[in-house]
Amino acid sequence: MKQDELKKLVGEKSVEWIKDGMTVGLGTGSTVKFMVDALGRRVKTEGLNITGVTTSKATAKQAEDLGITIKSVDAVDHIDLTIDGADEISDDFQGIKGGGAALLFEKIVATNSDKVMWIVDESKMVKNLGAFPLPVEVIPYGSQKVFERFEKKGYQPTFRKSADGNSLLLTDSENYIIDLHLHDILDPETLAADLIKEVGVVEHGLFLNMVNTVIVGRSDGPEVLDAHR
Ligand SMILES: O=C[C@H](O)[C@H](O)[C@H](O)COP(=O)(O)O
Numbered sequence: 713m714k715q716d717e718l719k720k721l722v723g724e725k726s727v728e729w730i731k732d733g734m735t736v737g738l739g740t741g742s743t744v745k746f747m748v749d750a751l752g753r754r755v756k757t758e759g760l761n762i763t764g765v766t767t768s769k770a771t772a773k774q775a776e777d778l779g780i781t782i783k784s785v786d787a788v789d790h791i792d793l794t795i796d797g798a799d800e801i802s803d804d805f806q807g808i809k810g811g812g813a814a815l816l817f818e819k820i821v822a823t824n825s826d827k828v829m830w831i832v833d834e835s836k837m838v839k840n841l842g843a844f845p846l847p848v849e850v851i852p853y854g855s856q857k858v859f860e861r862f863e864k865k866g867y868q869p870t871f872r873k874s875a876d877g878n879s880l881l882l883t884d885s886e887n888y889i890i891d892l893h894l895h896d897i898l899d900p901e902t903l904a905a906d907l908i909k910e911v912g913v914v915e916h917g918l919f920l921n922m923v924n925t926v927i928v929g930r931s932d933g934p935e936v937l938d939a940h941r
Contacts, residue, residue, distance in 0.1 A: 716742075718833035718929030723747035725927055725934040726795050726831045732760050735788050737821040738775055739796025740768040740814035743831050747795055752778030765791055767817040769884050785821055794825040798832050798919070800844045801926060805939040806900050810847030810917030813872070813883050819915055822922050833929040841900060845891035847872070847917040848907060855888050858912045868893035887914055 713721075723746025730736055730751060738748055748771060754760050756779065764780045765788060766772040775782055785791070796818055799811040807830065809815050822828050848869075850858050855871075862869040872881040872889035880888050897903055900918050907916040926937040 713929075713931045715833050715835060718931070719743040719831075720746045722831040722833070722927045722929040722934050724750045726829060727751050727754055729793060729795070729829060729925075730754070730760070730762065732758075732762075734792040735763040735765060735783075735790065737791045737794025737796070737825050737828075738764045738766045738771050738780075739794065739818055739821075740771050741797040741812045743797040743833070744771065744795065745774065747831060748774050748778065748780070751775075752780060755780055763788060765794075765821055767796070767821050768812070768814040771814075785824055791821065791825040793827045793829060794822050795829045795831060796822065798830045798836055798923075799917070800838050800841050801830060801832060801836055801923075802841045802900075803839055805923055805926065805937075805941075806841060806921070807919040807923060808841050808844050808846055808917050809919050810849070810889070811844070813847065813849075813881060813889050815847055815917045816849050816883065816885055816887075816915045819919065822919065827924045828922050829925045829927065830923050831927045831929075834931075837928055840896055840898060841918075842894045842897035845870070845893050846897070846903075848890045848892060849883055849885075849887045849914040849916070850890055851912050851914060852886075852888055854912045855890070858910060859890055861910065862890060862892060885914070
Protein backbone atom coordinates (compact mmCIF):
# COMPACT_ATOMS: atom_id res chain seq x y z
CA MET A 713 0.00 0.00 0.00
CA LYS A 714 1.21 3.51 -0.76
CA GLN A 715 1.80 5.98 2.08
CA ASP A 716 -1.26 8.00 1.13
CA GLU A 717 -3.47 4.93 1.23
CA LEU A 718 -2.20 4.13 4.73
CA LYS A 719 -2.95 7.70 5.82
CA LYS A 720 -6.49 7.37 4.44
CA LEU A 721 -6.91 4.03 6.20
CA VAL A 722 -6.07 5.43 9.65
CA GLY A 723 -7.92 8.70 9.02
CA GLU A 724 -11.11 6.81 8.27
CA LYS A 725 -10.60 4.30 11.10
CA SER A 726 -10.10 7.02 13.73
CA VAL A 727 -13.55 8.59 13.37
CA GLU A 728 -15.03 5.39 14.85
CA TRP A 729 -13.96 6.83 18.23
CA ILE A 730 -16.10 9.95 17.71
CA LYS A 731 -19.57 9.79 19.29
CA ASP A 732 -22.60 12.05 18.99
CA GLY A 733 -22.34 15.17 21.17
CA MET A 734 -18.56 15.13 21.47
CA THR A 735 -16.24 18.11 21.32
CA VAL A 736 -13.35 16.96 19.14
CA GLY A 737 -9.91 18.48 18.62
CA LEU A 738 -9.03 18.37 14.94
CA GLY A 739 -5.31 18.25 14.19
CA THR A 740 -3.47 19.32 11.08
CA GLY A 741 -1.75 17.66 8.14
CA SER A 742 -2.27 15.27 5.26
CA THR A 743 -3.38 12.34 7.48
CA VAL A 744 -5.80 14.49 9.48
CA LYS A 745 -7.27 15.73 6.20
CA PHE A 746 -8.61 12.21 5.55
CA MET A 747 -9.99 12.07 9.10
CA VAL A 748 -11.81 15.41 8.75
CA ASP A 749 -13.28 14.31 5.41
CA ALA A 750 -14.55 11.10 7.05
CA LEU A 751 -15.96 13.06 9.99
CA GLY A 752 -17.69 15.43 7.59
CA ARG A 753 -19.36 12.44 5.93
CA ARG A 754 -20.55 11.09 9.29
CA VAL A 755 -21.90 14.50 10.34
CA LYS A 756 -23.84 14.69 7.08
CA THR A 757 -25.17 11.14 6.87
CA GLU A 758 -25.75 10.42 10.58
CA GLY A 759 -26.65 13.96 11.65
CA LEU A 760 -24.01 13.84 14.40
CA ASN A 761 -23.85 16.87 16.68
CA ILE A 762 -20.10 17.53 16.85
CA THR A 763 -18.14 20.60 17.90
CA GLY A 764 -14.69 20.83 16.37
CA VAL A 765 -11.73 22.67 17.89
CA THR A 766 -9.25 23.17 15.10
CA THR A 767 -5.46 23.52 15.25
CA SER A 768 -4.79 25.53 12.09
CA LYS A 769 -6.41 27.85 9.58
CA ALA A 770 -6.22 25.03 7.00
CA THR A 771 -8.15 22.54 9.13
CA ALA A 772 -10.66 25.21 10.17
CA LYS A 773 -11.41 25.99 6.54
CA GLN A 774 -11.78 22.30 5.61
CA ALA A 775 -14.06 21.56 8.59
CA GLU A 776 -16.24 24.61 7.99
CA ASP A 777 -16.63 23.72 4.31
CA LEU A 778 -17.87 20.29 5.42
CA GLY A 779 -20.45 21.80 7.77
CA ILE A 780 -18.69 20.89 11.03
CA THR A 781 -19.33 23.45 13.82
CA ILE A 782 -16.06 25.07 14.91
CA LYS A 783 -15.26 26.74 18.23
CA SER A 784 -12.09 28.18 19.70
CA VAL A 785 -10.37 26.25 22.48
CA ASP A 786 -11.29 29.16 24.78
CA ALA A 787 -15.00 28.83 23.97
CA VAL A 788 -15.39 25.18 25.04
CA ASP A 789 -15.32 23.86 28.60
CA HIS A 790 -13.55 20.65 27.61
CA ILE A 791 -12.40 18.60 24.60
CA ASP A 792 -13.36 14.92 24.72
CA LEU A 793 -10.87 13.66 22.18
CA THR A 794 -8.24 15.16 19.87
CA ILE A 795 -7.20 13.30 16.74
CA ASP A 796 -3.96 14.44 15.16
CA GLY A 797 -1.10 13.24 12.99
CA ALA A 798 2.57 13.01 13.98
CA ASP A 799 5.95 13.10 12.28
CA GLU A 800 7.63 10.49 14.48
CA ILE A 801 6.48 8.30 17.36
CA SER A 802 9.07 6.45 19.45
CA ASP A 803 8.79 3.03 21.10
CA ASP A 804 7.67 4.68 24.33
CA PHE A 805 4.98 6.81 22.61
CA GLN A 806 6.77 10.15 22.63
CA GLY A 807 6.30 12.25 19.53
CA ILE A 808 7.68 14.89 17.20
CA LYS A 809 5.07 17.12 15.58
CA GLY A 810 5.13 20.33 13.60
CA GLY A 811 6.17 19.18 10.14
CA GLY A 812 3.20 21.21 8.96
CA ALA A 813 4.13 24.13 11.25
CA ALA A 814 0.99 23.77 13.38
CA LEU A 815 2.71 22.60 16.58
CA LEU A 816 1.72 25.55 18.77
CA PHE A 817 -2.06 25.27 18.39
CA GLU A 818 -1.74 21.47 18.27
CA LYS A 819 -0.03 21.43 21.64
CA ILE A 820 -2.54 23.86 23.17
CA VAL A 821 -5.47 21.75 21.95
CA ALA A 822 -3.83 18.44 22.99
CA THR A 823 -3.02 19.77 26.46
CA ASN A 824 -6.67 20.72 26.94
CA SER A 825 -8.05 17.36 25.76
CA ASP A 826 -9.31 14.46 27.89
CA LYS A 827 -7.88 11.98 25.38
CA VAL A 828 -5.37 12.30 22.54
CA MET A 829 -5.14 9.97 19.55
CA TRP A 830 -2.42 10.07 16.87
CA ILE A 831 -2.94 8.59 13.44
CA VAL A 832 0.11 7.72 11.35
CA ASP A 833 1.32 5.51 8.55
CA GLU A 834 3.88 2.90 9.65
CA SER A 835 6.88 4.93 8.40
CA LYS A 836 6.39 7.30 11.39
CA MET A 837 7.05 4.59 13.99
CA VAL A 838 10.71 4.74 15.16
CA LYS A 839 12.85 3.44 18.01
CA ASN A 840 14.24 6.83 19.09
CA LEU A 841 13.10 10.27 17.96
CA GLY A 842 15.34 12.62 15.98
CA ALA A 843 15.75 11.51 12.38
CA PHE A 844 12.91 13.92 11.62
CA PRO A 845 14.06 17.54 12.18
CA LEU A 846 12.61 18.92 15.41
CA PRO A 847 10.56 22.09 14.76
CA VAL A 848 10.87 24.99 17.19
CA GLU A 849 8.52 27.97 16.84
CA VAL A 850 10.24 31.28 17.60
CA ILE A 851 9.22 34.94 17.72
CA PRO A 852 10.71 36.72 14.66
CA TYR A 853 12.32 39.44 16.79
CA GLY A 854 15.65 38.12 18.03
CA SER A 855 15.26 34.82 16.14
CA GLN A 856 18.74 35.14 14.62
CA LYS A 857 20.15 35.21 18.16
CA VAL A 858 18.16 32.12 19.13
CA PHE A 859 19.44 30.46 15.93
CA GLU A 860 23.04 31.27 16.87
CA ARG A 861 22.60 29.85 20.36
CA PHE A 862 21.19 26.64 18.85
CA GLU A 863 24.21 26.48 16.51
CA LYS A 864 26.60 26.78 19.47
CA LYS A 865 24.79 23.94 21.21
CA GLY A 866 25.33 21.75 18.12
CA TYR A 867 21.62 21.50 17.29
CA GLN A 868 22.29 22.13 13.54
CA PRO A 869 19.42 24.60 13.08
CA THR A 870 17.85 25.72 9.81
CA PHE A 871 15.16 28.34 9.34
CA ARG A 872 12.15 26.85 7.57
CA LYS A 873 11.38 28.46 4.22
CA SER A 874 7.96 29.22 2.74
CA ALA A 875 6.59 26.85 0.08
CA ASP A 876 8.00 28.95 -2.78
CA GLY A 877 11.38 29.08 -1.05
CA ASN A 878 11.63 32.87 -1.35
CA SER A 879 11.02 33.87 2.25
CA LEU A 880 10.88 32.42 5.73
CA LEU A 881 7.77 30.44 6.55
CA LEU A 882 5.31 32.21 8.82
CA THR A 883 3.15 30.10 11.14
CA ASP A 884 -0.55 30.84 11.75
CA SER A 885 0.65 32.98 14.67
CA GLU A 886 3.14 34.79 12.42
CA ASN A 887 6.20 33.26 13.99
CA TYR A 888 9.17 31.49 12.39
CA ILE A 889 10.12 27.82 12.58
CA ILE A 890 13.69 26.73 13.27
CA ASP A 891 14.21 23.03 12.51
CA LEU A 892 16.84 21.23 14.58
CA HIS A 893 18.72 18.40 12.86
CA LEU A 894 19.52 16.28 15.87
CA HIS A 895 19.47 12.80 14.26
CA ASP A 896 19.04 10.91 17.54
CA ILE A 897 17.25 12.30 20.61
CA LEU A 898 18.18 10.06 23.53
CA ASP A 899 16.78 12.26 26.31
CA PRO A 900 13.70 14.14 25.03
CA GLU A 901 12.67 15.36 28.51
CA THR A 902 15.97 17.19 29.09
CA LEU A 903 15.96 18.61 25.56
CA ALA A 904 12.36 19.84 25.95
CA ALA A 905 13.23 21.58 29.21
CA ASP A 906 16.28 23.19 27.60
CA LEU A 907 14.36 24.46 24.56
CA ILE A 908 11.41 25.96 26.39
CA LYS A 909 13.58 28.07 28.67
CA GLU A 910 15.22 29.81 25.70
CA VAL A 911 13.90 33.39 25.47
CA GLY A 912 12.13 33.87 22.14
CA VAL A 913 11.07 30.24 21.85
CA VAL A 914 7.29 29.99 21.79
CA GLU A 915 6.98 26.20 21.65
CA HIS A 916 8.78 23.11 20.37
CA GLY A 917 7.59 20.00 18.58
CA LEU A 918 8.38 17.44 21.29
CA PHE A 919 5.00 16.11 22.46
CA LEU A 920 5.89 14.16 25.58
CA ASN A 921 3.55 11.99 27.69
CA MET A 922 0.57 13.29 25.76
CA VAL A 923 -0.86 10.55 23.58
CA ASN A 924 -3.29 7.87 24.79
CA THR A 925 -3.93 5.91 21.61
CA VAL A 926 -2.03 5.52 18.35
CA ILE A 927 -3.48 4.07 15.17
CA VAL A 928 -0.75 2.86 12.82
CA GLY A 929 -1.54 2.30 9.16
CA ARG A 930 -0.05 -1.01 8.01
CA SER A 931 -0.56 -2.84 4.73
CA ASP A 932 -2.46 -5.61 6.51
CA GLY A 933 -4.77 -3.10 8.24
CA PRO A 934 -4.84 -0.45 10.99
CA GLU A 935 -3.12 -1.37 14.27
CA VAL A 936 -4.48 0.26 17.44
CA LEU A 937 -1.90 0.79 20.18
CA ASP A 938 -2.67 1.85 23.76
CA ALA A 939 -0.02 4.10 25.35
CA HIS A 940 -1.30 3.17 28.85
CA ARG A 941 -1.69 6.69 30.20
O1 LIG B 1 2.32 20.65 12.03
C1 LIG B 1 1.81 19.64 11.58
C2 LIG B 1 1.43 18.47 12.35
O2 LIG B 1 2.16 18.24 13.51
C3 LIG B 1 1.15 17.21 11.55
O3 LIG B 1 0.21 16.49 12.29
C4 LIG B 1 2.36 16.35 11.28
O4 LIG B 1 3.34 17.11 10.63
C5 LIG B 1 2.02 15.11 10.43
O5 LIG B 1 1.57 15.52 9.20
P1 LIG B 1 1.20 14.52 8.03
O6 LIG B 1 -0.01 13.79 8.44
O7 LIG B 1 0.96 15.40 6.83
O8 LIG B 1 2.37 13.61 7.82
